[in-house]
Amino acid sequence: MILSELVQLLDRSSTTLTETEQGALLRRIELARNNVFNESFWATNVDVAGIFRDIGGSIKPMPQDILLRAIPDKHGGGRCYPLVYAISVALASSEFAIDQVCAKLGALCPSKESDMESAAMFKRSLEDLHTSYLATDVSKPIRHVKFEDAIGILMNSTNTTMIAMHTEVHSMLLGVTRKGNSTGWHFYDPNFAVATFTSGNALLEAANKFFQRFAVIYEAKMKGERPAFNLFQIDADKVSRIGSDYNLTVADLVKPETLPETVTSDHNIGTFLRDAAQLTGSATFGAQPELLEALRL
Numbered sequence: 001m002i003l004s005e006l007v008q009l010l011d012r013s014s015t016t017l018t019e020t021e022q023g024a025l026l027r028r029i030e031l032a033r034n035n036v037f038n039e040s041f042w043a044t045n046v047d048v049a050g051i052f053r054d055i056g057g058s059i060k061p062m063p064q065d066i067l068l069r070a071i072p073d074k075h076g077g078g079r080c081y082p083l084v085y086a087i088s089v090a091l092a093s094s095e096f097a098i099d100q101v102c103a104k105l106g107a108l109c110p111s112k113e114s115d116m117e118s119a120a121m122f123k124r125s126l127e128d129l130h131t132s133y134l135a136t137d138v139s140k141p142i143r144h145v146k147f148e149d150a151i152g153i154l155m156n157s158t159n160t161t162m163i164a165m166h167t168e169v170h171s172m173l174l175g176v177t178r179k180g181n182s183t184g185w186h187f188y189d190p191n192f193a194v195a196t197f198t199s200g201n202a203l204l205e206a207a208n209k210f211f212q213r214f215a216v217i218y219e220a221k222m223k224g225e226r227p228a229f230n231l232f233q234i235d236a237d238k239v240s241r242i243g244s245d246y247n248l249t250v251a252d253l254v255k256p257e258t259l260p261e262t263v264t265s266d267h268n269i270g271t272f273l274r275d276a277a278q279l280t281g282s283a284t285f286g287a288q289p290e291l292l293e294a295l296r297l
Contacts, residue, residue, distance in 0.1 A: 045192055048210070052187075052195040055206040060102050060194045062087075080171040080190040082129035085139075085239050087188050088162040090254040091175050092236035097254040098194060104253070121246060121259040128244035138238035139164060142231035146223050147211060148204055150174055150231055154185065155200045162236050165229040170218040172229075176200070189214075 049059045064079055090097040104122060129135055142153065142163070154161055154176040162175045173188040185203040188194045189210075197203040211220070211227050220227035240251040246263045255262065 048189075048192045049195075051209050052193070052197075052206045055197070055202050055209075057195040057197050057202070057206055060098060060196075062102050062105050062188075062190070062193055064105070064190045079123070079126045079130065081166075082126040082135070083190040084164050084171045084173045084188065085129060085135055085234060086126070086250055086253050087173055087190075087194065088164070088175065088234045088236045089240045089250050091173075091177060091186055091188075091194070092160055092162060093240075093254060096256075100254050100256050102194075104258070117260050118258050121248070121263070122253070124246075125244045125248055125250070125253060125259070129242060129250060132242055134242050135239065138235045138242070139232040140235075142233055144221070144228055144230050146226040146228045147207060148226070150229065151200050151204045151207075153231070160236075162234040164232040164234055166232070167219050167221070167229060174203075 045061055045063055049061065052059055064083055087098070087101060090101050104118065145153075147165075150163060150165065151174070153163065154174060157176060158178070160175075160177045160179070162173065165172045165174060171190070173186070175186040175188075177184045177186065183198075185197040185200050186194060187197075187203055187207055187210075195203075195206065197206065215222075215227035220229060222228065240249065240254075242250050244250075246259070248259065248262065252259065252262050257265070
């Protein structure tokens with residue numbers, strides 16, 4: 001039975017079903033709703049990926065809602081802010097490290113106990129990073145600028161550079177990696193994917209198309225007719241050493257081992273940064289129904 005039929009059955013039979021039967025039917029409705037959400041959500045991600053691929057971008061899907069639906073966030077919204085800092089570590093490290101974060105998100109499945117344990121550890125690490133004053137200490141405010149000016153900062157840099165872009169409700173990442181003769185230009189939105197381009201101009205063109213849809217949704221303040229963001233330059237090396245529970249560091253989030261494997265192995269704690277400060281969390285924006293609605297063609 002499809003979702004609408006299950007809901008109608010519950011409405012018609014709510015007074016005649018036993019508590020056990022109602023519970024079983026409600027569970028089927030929940031599973032059906034999850035299936036509908038997943039189909040719509042992945043279709044949306046394909047649509048967004050098309051924006052970047054049309055301009056030659058390489059895409060690694062990494063939607064945070066996989067994590068949030070595995071281990072629901074009691075505060076609502078997403079974990080875009082700490083994910084941005086974690087991905088800055090992966091990008092500064094290697095493409096292999098990006099794949100490891102992607103795999104950790106993609107493998108989360110609430111039907112498997114082992115994955116639930118990994119999801120809980122991942123989410124706790126993100127929560128610790130979100131409330132860490134060290135995350136602010138290892139990032140340097142730049143200024144409030146238009147997106148194209150942010151790209152200009154990357155173009156003028158001579159080393160690997162990571163820049164967090166914040167609005168009141170969302171965080172994203174811009175980056176350029178310079179390794180030998182290879183240069184990659186990156187855009188990361190935690191709701192969707194990491195997109196990598198071969199030139200800063202291609203990144204600018206793709207992001208302009210992206211923000212035609214999302215600047216208003218993400219509440220970006222406008223300078224003239226162009227969206228602008230609060231920029232912070234991230235020291236990815238220092239971020240990698242910020243610690244959390246289980247003697248994990250941010251660097252552990254981008255390694256091939258699962259988090260339970262890392263915790264149970266002979267973990268070399270080494271030098272890491274840790275704090276117990278709890279800051280007021282800012283609003284965050286997950287891929288909720290209004291986001292899906294905004295993308296429907």
